[in-house]
Amino acid sequence: MKPDRLLLGGIALLALAAAATLLVGQLAASTWLAAVLVWGSLPLGALPILMVHGLTGGRWGEQGRPLLLAVLATLPLLVAALLPLLLGLPALFAWTLPAEELSHLVRNKLAYLNPTFFILRTLAYCALWLWLAYLLSARRARGEGMHAGGLVLWLLAVTFFSFDWFMSLEPEFYSDVYGLMLGANMVAAAFAWILLLGAREMEAAARRDIANIWLGVLLSWVLFAYSQYIVVWSANLPDEILWYIHRSAGVWRPVSVVSFGLFFLLPFLILLSGHAKGRPGWLMLAAASCLLGHVLQIGWLLLPAFDHDGLWQLLLLCLLTALSGALFFALYRRRHRDQGRAAREVRYG
């Protein structure tokens, strides 16, 4: 691979921006984190799709592959935006406070939630993802073993990543289905992305298959999200239920409903109809709705952990998502064009 000027520039820019937000304070840092994870979810969600296709084969995957690889190429941006945040963990994570100021529950977990281990873990996740992305995009990964093993590693990494960067923002809360839920969220968002941008170009049968798999992923997400909700809601334990109370206070209550409607309900209803599933227009509408819902969903998961005015957080999130999205999208477009050119060269020699 040639050094990509856009990629390098983007990495530098994102790293600078991340460092700058850290200086501004918690409000900016937390919203920055959310905005970056909105976009970062897409390459992270594209990884398992590529690996599953490596295992099962099928026309759908070949159709989606160029788009997914272009999404995957933006993975370094996520890493670049995350790493500077490691320098300023105290701005984000309550467990960095001195031990005597923490509740005894949190003190019990300090063996896991401490800056050194946290930084090491984050570096490990990033290294793993970059390595998997490299293997997948370099077309070296042909064996089933790599795909199967890669999926296992991806799931474990995403799980602990979600514990670290999402769950530990409120260190009392714990939920063992969180990793699956976030993983499904990422995959669903990645599918939405390739459908939004590629539905028109795909073969009808492959597009229908992709829509069906996407529907399956969305349904899994609902299962995971509902599992966590009904279990926490029924038990009503203070450590757990506070997480939902924070997320149903103030502006976050309508956000929870709207993000559910956009992320799941509307796409689900559209996908229920066999007729709509065959039409690119309907699929793109569903995908757009899902991506909008995804933005709100990530914001809803992360931002209520911080004690700021929800409306400001939301506005800032939209702004930062748009700003970082421009960079993300520019890189994506570039990659996609290269992919297309390469594919045409292969086809027509």
Next chain:
Amino acid sequence: MPQIFHRRTDGLVRILLASGGLAIVALAVVAYFIDRSPYLTGQGAVPEQPVPFSHQHHVAGLGIDCRYCHTGVEKSPFAGLPDTHTCMSCHSQLWTNAQMLAPVRDSLERDIPLRWIRVHKLADFVYFNHRVHVTNGIGCESCHGRVDRMPLMRQAAPLTMQWCLDCHRNPGPSLRPPGQITAMGIEPASEARAATSGHTLLKQYAIHTNRLTECITCHR
């Protein structure tokens, strides 16, 4: 390939299907009514007592107050059935040789209590307190019916949980002023009057209706 079934089979099958559907509906309807019938609730049952005691005669004819025999009704969960001595307070003087009263005299002589058969019997898992009801405005008649018209004691009410709840959900119309608890033949108040007098009585007895249908009120 031969024709396996006769031409008429199809008509027969349709009739069977239709009657099967009807049978299910009929079964549900029958079950609904059997569930509420005296056969299962025991409403109207007249158990045979050791002595054929007539409430009609003693209450309507002689005007004896309920509490003369059922002494615990205002003080304890259980209203109490009269012991032999209560009977004998009169029947040592009256009808002393009546054949009908032989078991009472026998009981006194051998010092073995009479075995009255309970007519209004609730399940063991129901906690029912007579005192609470009687001292809070529920008349005897509300559950036991027109005792003064019963030559032999009969189960007046179905005693189902639904029947209990009917009153617990809306006790107002059933309430009586303290003086009329044991009185018989009080007409159920008209809806409009029940609304007003019931309301004042609810206040007077300090009855909080919001707690009356909680499980623990009756199942402890």
Next chain:
Amino acid sequence: MAENPQENLLPADLTHASMTERIAGLVLAPRSRGRWLLAFLVSAVLALLFVLCLVIVFATGVGLFGINIPVAWGFPIVNTIWWIGIAHAGTLISAVLLLTRQPWRAPVARLAEAMAMFAIVCAGFYAIVHLGRPQLMHFLLPYPNTMGLWPQWRSPLVWDFFAISTYFVFTLGFLYFSLLPDFATLRDRARSRWQQIFYGVLALGWRNSALHWARYEQANGVLAAVAAPIVVSVTGIISLDLAVSLVPGFHFPIFPPYFVAGALFSGFATVALLAVVTRSFYGLQDLITRRHLDYLGRMMLLFGLIVNYSYSQEIFTAWYSGDIYMRAVYLDRWTGPYAPAWWAMIFCNVVLLQFLWFRRVRRSPWALFALAITSNVGMWLERYQILFTSTHADFIPANWRTPLPTVWDGLLALASLGLFAFFLLAFVRLAPVVSMHDMRSAIHRREEQRKEQQQEQQKKQREDGE
């Protein structure tokens, strides 16, 4: 993956007539009666034992089982979950593979559906037993009763009732649907009057009309589409029996997906087990090939790995929660009185599972058979240790007990296996073990593919010629 999956999954010389002849012959004119009869008699004795135990348990009460406060649930719920789990793969194989048009579905689908049906019968009996007062089962239904009461909708027990009864009706309907055209085939080929009447009644007058088929396929598509949500929700809801409580060891949000994966793991193991037995018993090695076994092994591996992931999440969360009770439950699982069950489960479900990574193991019938058995044992142990370790040492140390199963627990569990075998053996005697109409479609698709390939070759030759 091979380029043309159809080619290897079906014997090359198989035609509509020869396949139908063979499969229908297994039912209409069976040859090897002796072994079947022996197995059937043994299972019939066990099925009778099941009925006997059930009567005694109903008459005496669930006190016969090794349960007491604080372990109030014990074997009946362990076995309910286990049997339901086995049923799940049946539904999933048949339905999801149908939806995704998997070419390896046809020969194993019928076995899977039948297995689902009889597993859910066993699960249903256990679900009724575990109520404690089975004669009051109708209290779970909302009907106008003399108590003026409604079911408690917030209770997972009520959810269970709806889930299991829906699943039962669905499984019955789905199995019958898949059998309907095959009953017609048997009716058409039956020679004795009794067989004609028996299959004639069951076939409902099916005439293989194109319009029949079209509606049939549409309806089957709908049923298959609702199958996956059913599978997920049934075991998900059953797992909520445990998860919505406050008991450390039960209270994990991952339970619904985790139980679903566990159910599918044991279910695919059972399908593999039955497939291995059936193919050797009826000599169907050419229809249920080693590639089919390979696919079943892969599915076992997939769901087994999700189960392993769930174990890791549970253990990590128990520690990460910082809650001393959650941590105590795990220490108890590893070192307490039920520790052998936990370690045996880990051995079966984690250690032995990894053998399935090897293609040779997946393709060897007897290795797969052995792993299928250990997986089912492992999944049973999993439910056993969840139920017992979580409750036997509750918040009040004076309550702590270590209840062990009684002879009734064991007898009923053993007899339920017999009941399952009894139904299954009766089924394979009366109905085709391989779905004939699905096979005919598969053969048709293969012929179409062959034709396409020939045409392409001809086209190429022509182009080359030019």
Next chain:
Amino acid sequence: MTVGESGHHGLIARFDSGDKLLAATRRLRAAGHHRLDAHAPFPVPGLAEVLEYREYGIPRIALLAATITAGIAFLMQWYSAVIDYPIVVGGKPLNSWPAFLPVTFKVGIFNAVMATAITMLVKNRLPRFHHPLFDEKEFSESSTDGFFLVVHSDEPGAAEELLQRCGARSVRELQP
């Protein structure tokens, strides 16, 4: 099957393969024969469409049944828990909608299944145990490798000729 005006009960032709059956059905329809029924041992792709199968009803009926009954189930739970017997359990609100979802979902699914099965049978007019086709000796082959086309026509002669031209292995008149 109705009896034709000329006292003719219809023709039954047997073909050797699904393709031939499909082609013959197409040709007969093109020639103006509309009272056709085809019988094949498996769903031949495209055959039903040629016979003017234009029903997309079953999924819709299933969806409708599911939505309506699920709605009823939710309303029933809501009514019984909020209106008819309001009682606080475990500190939960009367309208505990998260806890009402499992039953709502299950009832919907249950009725989708029932609606699907019943619609399929009713639209196919099953059960129907007695049928003139069963009198045909060869018809039992329709469940192994026989492909049959049944034609009811006012001009049986022309239809028979057309069937022969389409490559039918045999053409026979149906028994009354």
